[in-house]
Amino acid sequence: MAGHHGSLKTDPAVENFNLWREQHYLRFRWIPANVKAAILGMVVFPTVLYTAVNYTTSRWSWNAKLKGQPLAGKPE
């Protein structure tokens, strides 16, 4: 097999830590902290963001505006 063999002397601590990180999802439990994070991250923040985006979408028109013209609305 091609490649360079024996270039790295692996540290078992590093390997174990990385394995622990990769298998972190197996240890997921619905503890209060995780419930709070899930509600904030999956419900509250997206809802607030959607409301703000919905409010600002197509609200202002920036193209070809002259001095004194309002930004509100889209030109015909």
Next chain:
Amino acid sequence: MITLLLLIPIIGSMFLLLINEDELKMKQIALTTSLINLFISLFIWYQFDSNITQYQFVSDFSYLNLYHLNFGVDSISIYFVLLTTFVTPIALLSNYTTITNNLKFFLISFLILESLQICAFVSLDLLLFYIFFESVLPVLFIIIVIFGHGKDKFRSALLFFLYTLAGSLPMLLSILTIYSYIGSTDFQLISLYDISLDYQKVLWLGFFVALAVKTPLYPFIIWLPKAHADSVLAGSIILAATILKLATYGFLRVLINFLPDATHYFSPLVQTICIISIIYSSFSTIVQQDTKRLIAYSSIAHMAVVVLGLFSNTIQGIEGAILLSIAHGFVSPALFICVGGILYDRTHTRIIQNMRGLVVYMPVFTVLFCIFTLANTGIPLSLNWLGEIMSLMGIWNESPLTAVLGASGIVLSAVYSLFLYNRLSYGSYHPSLQPLKDIDRREFFLLLSLLIPTFLLGIFPNVILDTLHMSVASLLYEVPSYVPTIL
């Protein structure tokens, strides 16, 4: 011409079947086949008339009476075809020395994959597009399972396969609904029909779920980092460069083209999903310990910016999205070659903590890695910067808040990209590492061939943009089918 593009990889695969022992000959045949395809696609691009909005090089196989086989390119699909034919030889070369078991099978898989991807980009029929959109799944599944690394490679391949397949079922339902409504799934026929807004909304949701899984966008992202991490290098390259672009193409060709009213209606929802994808995936990227997984997560953020540009309802935004897709198709494979090819071949690890101070023994690699890292963050003069800035300027016209939040992705991408580069390249040389050899000629020319188009097209983007204007304009406005060039 288009038929040649589709058939030549298949013919190459058949030649490979005849060879048994000679591995060098197999690799040469596969590489030559993919290079012939590249030259044909360059010739098609050279012959392409950018003043016409209609499909060109149309091949109609209706006489076969098998199905409505109809292939052609316009100025949007030509660049995705070029990207596919450009990246395939690079993918083959990236694993040129590392694959020794089942080499014939490996090469045939990638040639067939090239053909299937091109078929998806040149299909002029919605059901055909769906068939080829899905057909890449079993091939990639086999590539990840047989040639991949890691204990979890089967799980990663299964996750990728089932996620994408399940996500595409709503798209199939939408296509069948369109067929029952219109009586055909031909692109040109569908574009003539005026579908009511209520129907469009339902159809749009079906297509969007499939394309959101493929892109991927939150919350459908979990398959990508696992598929990238456990896949062989060539598989990661193809996945990052062209498979994700199938979704971009789907957004352009189906949602924006055929369902414009629903696209405008759902634009705030898509913008929200894209912003969440950018911010959440960027923060996930910062904490990654696996180099390939880090780059995979960064792909999610970049593709979310692409989708933002596509849904900006401006020519500038859509052209920026296409440019960013193409740029991502150059830079992401280069980064995978750096970490998943060059470093992994030497150290057999992807864990960042196992590597430090690489500049001491690999200065040339470090320079190239630095340039691609900066390109990934969107440094000016790179095509990535142009794509990002045009996408964000386009979405600014639609929603300034979205543009500001989307721009946070640029800052966050600088954080994780420079963090990765700094941790790998500088500091004292890692005590567990033996002195490593710098990149060889093959690796250098692989990276150079990706570096040149990234910066050349970043400085001269009109090479692409001049061809794109008509087709992109026809997505948003009524334009005549031919506009003569004024000299």
